[in-house]
Amino acid sequence: MKKESANALAWFAAILLLVGLLIMSPSGVFALFVLAALFAALPAIFGSKKTRIR
Numbered sequence: 001m002k003k004e005s006a007n008a009l010a011w012f013a014a015i016l017l018l019v020g021l022l023i024m025s026p027s028g029v030f031a032l033f034v035l036a037a038l039f040a041a042l043p044a045i046f047g048s049k050k051t052r053i054r
Contacts, residue, residue: 006043007022 013036020032 001043001046006046009039009043013037 014039016032016036016039020029023032025028
């Protein structure tokens with residue numbers, strides 16, 4: 001996985017977390033938090049070592 005792709009996925013996960021905090025529906029918040037966890041896990045698993053450490 002390219003470093004730029006890993007960084008983009010990590011930033012997208014952070015944005016999803018922020019949007020999830022603004023939603024009042026518990027199921028909507030849960031869905032966004034699950035999506036954020038998936039997008040954050042991809043760089044952690046497949047990213048380069050430098051991206052994983054950050």
